[in-house]
Amino acid sequence: MPAFAKVSLVTPVFHPSDIAFVRAWSRVAPGRGGWQVQLDSDAAPERVSVLPPGAEEPLFVITKGARDVALHRRRPAPGGELVELERFEGLREAVLALCPIADEALEDIHTALERDFPRRGR
Numbered sequence: 001m002p003a004f005a006k007v008s009l010v011t012p013v014f015h016p017s018d019i020a021f022v023r024a025w026s027r028v029a030p031g032r033g034g035w036q037v038q039l040d041s042d043a044a045p046e047r048v049s050v051l052p053p054g055a056e057e058p059l060f061v062i063t064k065g066a067r068d069v070a071l072h073r074r075r076p077a078p079g080g081e082l083v084e085l086e087r088f089e090g091l092r093e094a095v096l097a098l099c100p101i102a103d104e105a106l107e108d109i110h111t112a113l114e115r116d117f118p119r120r121g122r
Contacts, residue, residue, distance in 0.1 A: 017117040018091040024109040029099040
C-alpha cells in the first residue's frame, strides 16, 4: 500500500495582525534610534528580522514553526550564523521579550488592531 504524504495545516507565514503589531511595536519601543524590523516578504512574511537601536544589520531573526516561534540571534561576525535563543507562543511575545513597551502603548496598539482586524462574530 502506498504511503500518503502528510499534509501540513500550519503555514510558516505570520498573520497580518501579528505583522501590524510588530510594526507598531517598533515605532514605540524605547531606545536611541529605535527598533527597526525587516520582513522577508511584504505579501507573505515568514521571517522577521529585528535591528536594535544602533545596529546596522539585523541582530535578531524570528521564524514561525508549527506550534511556536523561534527567536534567533546572529553571531557577531559579518554574515554570522543564527543561534536559537528561545521559543515563544507567538511573534508578539518574542518582540516584547526583546524590548517591553509601556502598558499604555500596548493598549493603544491592541485597540488599533481590534479596529483593523475585527474578530468574527463582533
